[in-house]
Structures are given as C-alpha cells and as structure tokens.
Amino acid sequence: MANQIESLFQALADPTRRAVVEHLAQGPASVGTLHAPHAMALPTFLRHLKVLEDSGLVQSRKAGRVRTVQLRPGALAAAEDWLAAQRTVWDRRLDRLQTLAEHIELNDPTPE
Amino acid sequence: MANQIESLFQALADPTRRAVVEHLAQGPASVGTLHAPHAMALPTFLRHLKVLEDSGLVQSRKAGRVRTVQLRPGALAAAEDWLAAQRTVWDRRLDRLQTLAEHIELNDPTPE
DNA sequence: GATTTGGTTAGCCATAAGGCTAAGCAATCA
DNA sequence: TGATTGCTTAGCCTTATGGCTAACCAAATC
Known part of the structure; x- marks a missing residue:
C-alpha cells in the first residue's frame, strides 16, 4: 500500500499523464481520442497510458481494435x-x- | 501556477522526500536531524531537500552553521x-x- | 482479398534523477 | 588556535524516463 502511493504520485508527476486524467474525468475515451491533443508519437503516448494503468489510476479494455480507457473510481x-x-x-x-x-x-x- | 502543481507532484513522487515531509509535519528540524534516519550520503540527501524547497513545500534558514527546515503552510x-x-x-x-x-x-x- | 485503421512491439537515443566520493568552508569547541 | 562539526560544492557514475522511428498485427472497410 505504501507502494501504491509511490506509483500514484509518480504517475501524477507528469503533465501529459495529468492531462489524460483530466480528460478521462469527463468520461471514458479511446486511445486514439486521448492521444489526439498531445503532440507526441503514439508509442510514446502509449507508455504514459501504461504508467497510468500500472499505478491503478486507470483501466482499459479492448473491443475489436479499439481500446477504451477509463478512470478507476477511488484510485x-x-x-x-x-x-x-x-x-x-x-x-x-x-x-x-x-x-x-x-x-x-x-x-x-x-x-x- | 500549473508549474506549481508540476513540481509539487514531482517532489512528492520520491519516498525519501515524502518521509521528510512526514517528519517535518511534527515540527521544524535541522538538516542533520532530518538526514539521520536515511541511509544515504549527506550530499545526496541535501539535493532532496533542495527539490523540496524549490517546489515550495519547505523553507529553511541558517543560523550559525545549522540550517533549520520547516514546512510551508498551505503548500x-x-x-x-x-x-x-x-x-x-x-x-x-x-x-x-x-x-x-x-x-x-x-x-x-x-x-x- | 487488399487496404486502411487503430493499436502494439521492439529498439534506439538524450536527458534527468538519484546515488557516490572528495574536498572545502564557516561556526563552534577544546 | 587547532580540531571538530555541520553543512556545501564539485564532479562523476548508473539507471530511469521520456521521446523517436520502423515494423507489425488484427479488425474494419472497400
């Protein structure tokens, strides 16, 4: 649980990732949609998403070829x-x- | 002040620095006192303090050869x-x- | 069934972060 | 005044982080 805090603050320390959290507060979104406003390559962005997911802030599932991401309540x-x-x-x-x-x-x- | 948030989360992302904040919540302390429980060289520790101070979480002043650190209310x-x-x-x-x-x-x- | 689309994997690169030792310096203390 | 104490500065090293391109795969589409 101490490690929880660790990865939480770590995840929130990056502006891109905070922006994603803010975006997701409005509701779930696909990887593509989330990526759009950020001027960086998709693979780079994907790694930010992974950090968010590993920290437990976010969860995602794939339907067809689209992955939808959403905030995890209480995270x-x-x-x-x-x-x-x-x-x-x-x-x-x-x-x-x-x-x-x-x-x-x-x-x-x-x-x- | 978006940059405020930035350095705040950044500062809190490190366990050593969070420990220092927790310690300081009990009250102001000297650099040496703060350093004692941490198994790392002083110069290394000092840089953590600098990060905390730069983020605005902490302030310090020197009296004689002792520097005293304290939390900044509202930070x-x-x-x-x-x-x-x-x-x-x-x-x-x-x-x-x-x-x-x-x-x-x-x-x-x-x-x- | 070929092509697009949406995401993924692999690998490389540059900088930042966190750790160290060595040496210095000003305030106390003996 | 000489030694000790409490920090400070400088510099070096290693790993983590954030960014990239290229190539790939599977689901839609045409």
Whole structure:
C-alpha cells in the first residue's frame, strides 16, 4: 500500500499523464481520442497510458481494435488521504505555535 | 501556477522526500536531524531537500552553521485542490452512469 | 482479398534523477 | 588556535524516463 502511493504520485508527476486524467474525468475515451491533443508519437503516448494503468489510476479494455480507457473510481483516494494526513498534523502544530506566540510574543519562529 | 502543481507532484513522487515531509509535519528540524534516519550520503540527501524547497513545500534558514527546515503552510493545497477537482467531476460522472444503469441494466462494466 | 485503421512491439537515443566520493568552508569547541 | 562539526560544492557514475522511428498485427472497410 505504501507502494501504491509511490506509483500514484509518480504517475501524477507528469503533465501529459495529468492531462489524460483530466480528460478521462469527463468520461471514458479511446486511445486514439486521448492521444489526439498531445503532440507526441503514439508509442510514446502509449507508455504514459501504461504508467497510468500500472499505478491503478486507470483501466482499459479492448473491443475489436479499439481500446477504451477509463478512470478507476477511488484510485485518487490514497493520494488524497496522504495529503490530508500531512495537513492535519501540520495544521495542529501551527495552531499550537499560534497559541504559543500569543503568550510569549514569538514573532521570529526560530525553531529547535 | 500549473508549474506549481508540476513540481509539487514531482517532489512528492520520491519516498525519501515524502518521509521528510512526514517528519517535518511534527515540527521544524535541522538538516542533520532530518538526514539521520536515511541511509544515504549527506550530499545526496541535501539535493532532496533542495527539490523540496524549490517546489515550495519547505523553507529553511541558517543560523550559525545549522540550517533549520520547516514546512510551508498551505503548500500542499495546490495538490489537494487538483485531486479534489478531479474526483468531483469524476464522481458526478459515476453518479450519472449509476442512474443510467438503473434504467438500462448496465450491470457489467468490468474491464481488464 | 487488399487496404486502411487503430493499436502494439521492439529498439534506439538524450536527458534527468538519484546515488557516490572528495574536498572545502564557516561556526563552534577544546 | 587547532580540531571538530555541520553543512556545501564539485564532479562523476548508473539507471530511469521520456521521446523517436520502423515494423507489425488484427479488425474494419472497400
């Protein structure tokens, strides 16, 4: 599951792949359709799709000679959870600092 | 600020860097402290810190010979927002499909 | 049944990313 | 002031990543 997060962020780190995710948020699409707006060779694009699929963000199946790709519901959850978790701890800490500052006028948060 | 998202996900794509973020969520720390749990040479580790700092996730300043690093509040927001946005469109779509399915008995969208 | 179409596989190339050692430098400490 | 500590810089190496072309295969089409 830690490896899940790994490949998730990895997959989302590339602009082409994020664009594909955004496109797919509107609904499933064929490889060709997804490829069209991207100025790169199909094989190159296909590898991006593979990364997305390996990360679990996307799934696809082939009907005839057309492969249709769609988002996998819930796939973003892991990433969102991680981010939320960080922010939670963090915010709580900032609250504490804030409280502290109100007491001792710490206007230059020199740490540790 | 699309480039913001870019470097954000990029920064979070590496396990060492995510670990540093998790560590820093507990509070600011010196370079040495942050480095300790990681089995890699300091210079290597320093470059991870640089990536984090360049992405805006982290900031640091030097007092004497010690550099202290801390999280930048709100830095994760862009990433969270992007994820939330995708999920929103997506979920709405799935709702529509659900509705559709109730009408026409589309009971197996199972791919793979 | 030949040709197009949509995707796939294989292989090559250049750059980026992540790792290392060695050496340097400024602030402390003995 | 000399040694130690905490980082920093420079440079090198290896692998991963993102891009390409060429050739191929199977499903539609003509």
